[in-house]
Amino acid sequence: MQPIIDITGIRKTYASGLEALQPIDLSIQRGEIFALLGPNGAGKTTLISIICGIANPSAGRISIDGLDIVRDYRQVRQRIGLVPQELAVSMFESVWDTVRFSRSLFGCKPNDDYLSNLLKDLSLWDKKDSHIMALSGGMKRRVLIAKALAHEPSVLFLDEPTAGVDVELRRDMWSMIRKLRHNGVTVILTTHYIEEAEDMADRIGVINKGKIVLVEEKHALMQKLGQKTMTLHLNAPLPEIPAALQEYNLQLSEQGRALIYQYNSADRKEGVAPLLAKVGELNIDYHDLSTKQSSLEEIFVSLVHQPDTHNAEATP
Amino acid sequence: MNGYGIKAIYLFELARTWRTLMQSIASPVLSTSLYFIVFGSAIGSRIVEIDGIHYGAFIIPGLIMLTILTESTSNASFGIYMPKFTGTIYEILSAPVSALEIVIGYVGAAATKSVILGLIILVTARCFVDYSIAHPLWMLAFLMLTCLTFSLLGFLIGLWAKSFEQLQIIPMMVITPLTFLGGSFYSISMLPEFWQKVTLFNPVVYLVSGFRWSFYGAADVHIGISLAMIAIFIAIFSALIAWIFHTGYKLRP
Numbered sequence: 048m049q050p051i052i053d054i055t056g057i058r059k060t061y062a063s064g065l066e067a068l069q070p071i072d073l074s075i076q077r078g079e080i081f082a083l084l085g086p087n088g089a090g091k092t093t094l095i096s097i098i099c100g101i102a103n104p105s106a107g108r109i110s111i112d113g114l115d116i117v118r119d120y121r122q123v124r125q126r127i128g129l130v131p132q133e134l135a136v137s138m139f140e141s142v143w144d145t146v147r148f149s150r151s152l153f154g155c156k157p158n159d160d161y162l163s164n165l166l167k168d169l170s171l172w173d174k175k176d177s178h179i180m181a182l183s184g185g186m187k188r189r190v191l192i193a194k195a196l197a198h199e200p201s202v203l204f205l206d207e208p209t210a211g212v213d214v215e216l217r218r219d220m221w222s223m224i225r226k227l228r229h230n231g232v233t234v235i236l237t238t239h240y241i242e243e244a245e246d247m248a249d250r251i252g253v254i255n256k257g258k259i260v261l262v263e264e265k266h267a268l269m270q271k272l273g274q275k276t277m278t279l280h281l282n283a284p285l286p287e288i289p290a291a292l293q294e295y296n297l298q299l300s301e302q303g304r305a306l307i308y309q310y311n312s313a314d315r316k317e318g319v320a321p322l323l324a325k326v327g328e329l330n331i332d333y334h335d336l337s338t339k340q341s342s343l344e345e346i347f348v349s350l351v352h353q354p355d356t357h358n359a360e361a362t363p
Numbered sequence: 364m365n366g367y368g369i370k371a372i373y374l375f376e377l378a379r380t381w382r383t384l385m386q387s388i389a390s391p392v393l394s395t396s397l398y399f400i401v402f403g404s405a406i407g408s409r410i411v412e413i414d415g416i417h418y419g420a421f422i423i424p425g426l427i428m429l430t431i432l433t434e435s436t437s438n439a440s441f442g443i444y445m446p447k448f449t450g451t452i453y454e455i456l457s458a459p460v461s462a463l464e465i466v467i468g469y470v471g472a473a474a475t476k477s478v479i480l481g482l483i484i485l486v487t488a489r490c491f492v493d494y495s496i497a498h499p500l501w502m503l504a505f506l507m508l509t510c511l512t513f514s515l516l517g518f519l520i521g522l523w524a525k526s527f528e529q530l531q532i533i534p535m536m537v538i539t540p541l542t543f544l545g546g547s548f549y550s551i552s553m554l555p556e557f558w559q560k561v562t563l564f565n566p567v568v569y570l571v572s573g574f575r576w577s578f579y580g581a582a583d584v585h586i587g588i589s590l591a592m593i594a595i596f597i598a599i600f601s602a603l604i605a606w607i608f609h610t611g612y613k614l615r616p
Contacts, residue, residue: 061616099457103611121365124459135450139382140375151371152458194454 049113050074051202051233052098057107059093059257067093068257070107075202075235080228082248083237086351090257091237092132095204099129111202125153128200132207134187138180142171142190145179146197153198162197168223169193185216192220196227203227205236209243221247241344245269255351269340276339277319279306282332289329295322306333368460372468373475376442380476387438388480391430395484398426399491402548413550414581419492424575425547427484428509431477432542432567435510436534439473439517444530447521456615462608466601470514477510494578501586502577508593509570513538515600522607522614541567551583566592 052075059068068090075081083091096102098109100120109116111123137145146162166172169189174182179190188208195203205224209217224234224247238244244251245265252262261268284303298307308322319338326333380387403419410418446452455465488494496502517534524530545567551559562568563584573589576582582589607614 099453101453101456101615103615121459121461124457127457129453129457131450131453133450135453137375137446137449137451139379144378148371148375149454151367152454152460154365154367154459156367 048077051077051112052235053110054094054098055108057094057097057109058105059090059097059102060105066257068097068104071257071259073252073259073262075233076250078228078231078233079249080224080234080236080247082244082251083235083254084239084241084244084251084347085237085254086239089254091254092206093257094254095129095206095235095237099127099204100124101129121154125155125198126201128195128198128203130188130191130195130203130205130208132210134184134191136179136187136190136194139178141176141178142166142182142193143175145190146193149194150197155198161199162193165193165196168226170219184211185213188212188216192223201231202233202235205234207237207239209238209240241347253347253350260350268346274340274345275310277308277310277322278337278339279308279326279331279333280304280335280337281306282334285331289331291329292322292325306331365458365460365464368458369464369468369471372455372460372465373472376469376472377475379442380438380472387434387476388483391434391480392483392487395426395430396487396491398422398429399488402426403491413553414579416579416581417492420494421550421575421579422548423485423488423492423494424578425542425545425571426488427481427506428545428567428571428574429539429542429547430484431481431506431510432513432538432570433534434480435473435477435513436517436520436538437531438476439470439514440519440521440524440530440534441517442469442473443518443521444524444527462605465608466515466518466604470511470518473514473517474507474510477514478507481506481510496578497580498577502574505570505574505577505589508590508597509574512570512593512596512600515597515604519600519603519607522604525613538567541565542571546571546583566596569593 052073054071054073057068057071058066060066071094083094085091093102097104098111098116100116100123111126114123116123140148143162143166146166147157147159150162151157163172166175169192171186171189171193174186179187182190192205192208208220212220224236228234236243236247248265250262250264251268253260281304285299285306286303288297288299288306295308299305300307306326308319310319399419399422402422407418407422412418413421446455460468520530520533544562545565546562551562551568551572554562569584569589569592572583573586573593576586576589606612
């Protein structure tokens with residue numbers, strides 16, 4: 048299937064000489080939730096700004112639905128909704144006026160029914176006549192989402208959507224994003240919260256210092272790089288690791304009451320079954336067992352902090 | 364053509380005028396009234412007529428020009444500077460609207476407001492002096508063209524400005540002095556010959572002169588030259604705006 052967004056060789060060098068994006072190639076599949084993960088200053092916002100037409104690239108091209116973002120900017124931009132990172136919203140307007148403005152700005156016929164439903168979905172309906180400056184930060188964030196969705200886009204960009212947002216709104220937002228995906232909207236979100244990517248995304252791209260370090264289907268990524276840890280909680284403490292289990296590199300903890308085994312779940316040869324069988328043979332009794340997959344955070348940290356001598360020289 | 368988009372920007376900008384009605388309409392009307400009292404009544408009692416026109420009536424076109432020049436510039440520059448300042452410009456830049464459509468929306472709204480303002484001042488003037496308009500259609504045409512020209516200039520300043528200071532420096536330091544020295548309150552034929560020549564380098568002279576011609580059929584310079592000057596300004600300002608949108612200078616980093 049043709050990807051909905053196709054990014055080829057996008058580069059961005061600012062006048063100051065700062066290289067914000069090194070040549071980037073990236074495809075986003077139709078209908079997926081893609082999380083662009085990276086530390087502050089990695090180039091996430093720059094990339095999104097270029098796709099949405101807010102910044103000009105230094106080189107490269109981007110197509111959406113097969114349409115070029117420069118040549119066919121009208122058709123392209125009608126398909127895109129953007130929720131920016133900053134709470135940039137006209138303070139003196141009412142909520143209702145501002146969503147109507149957005150819809151109309153994007154060239155859509157007025158449709159008050161659609162907009163009413165949108166505001167209801169975002170729990171903004173009872174605030175529709177309030178001036179935006181009277182709203183809380185979380186409510187302003189909802190207004191920005193409503194504005195981005197006012198013209199019924201098929202691709203939604205969320206730039207750090209949950210930065211500084213309370214738990215309730217975060218939960219609401221995630222359920223809204225899932226609902227959008229269900230309706231066929233492609234969602235690209237940037238974040239530096241790893242749980243967010245882990246919870247939401249179908250695929251994850253990691254960006255660091257203007258370079259896409261990795262793009263992977265989330266489960267595959269976690270499996271590929273994911274170490275698992277199994278802990279056996281023993282009934283009686285062991286003084287030391289039995290010689291028969293030497294080959295598994297086990298560790299003892301909790302004064303000999305827990306046996307810890309680290310393995311790679313993708314590697315079938317390792318697995319837990321042979322170990323458990325051996326433990327059974329040795330008559331070691333255990334009352335519980337738990338396994339834990341290493342989180343995306345651990346994977347991420349290992350990727351981003353890889354020593355990169357080439358970049359280290361370029362950094363002032 | 365994104366007609367809905369143009370309309371959205373245009374109405375948004377006009378709504379800003381209604382929100383700030385006192386500042387937008389009432390204060391220029393008040394200051395114009397003060398000019399009429401000071402210049403028209405106090406000084407006018409000493410200067411009876413210029414070119415056969417009663418002094419109070421003579422200054423009407425100049426006073427209107429004085430107000431709409433500064434108001435067009437500051438209103439249009441503020442209109443585009445604020446979204447840049449608050450960050451809401453992201454929405455305009457990411458919308459399917461062309462540069463021309465953005466300009467029509469913003470500049471159209473600023474010019475509309477100035478035309479309304481000019482007409483209000485004209486009506487206000489009626490309370491102070493009697494006047495007649497020799498060429499009403501030309502008067503409207505000059506009014507609208509001038510509002511358009513200086514709204515374009517204001518838009519340009521708003522695109523260029525990086526701070527509130529830069530935003531205000533041109534209306535305050537350039538446009539207001541040029542208007543005062545542009546024959547708003549006198550006929551340039553009253554100046555010594557040398558200063559008459561210098562004055563011809565002041566673009567506002569041509570606007571005031573043309574506008575006054577539409578009222579009283581008398582002008583310091585030929586009406587054709589006035590129109591040509593307006594056309595030249597529109598061309599220069601439009602070209603600069605087009606260049607900014609084309610290159611992204613200070614607009615799309």
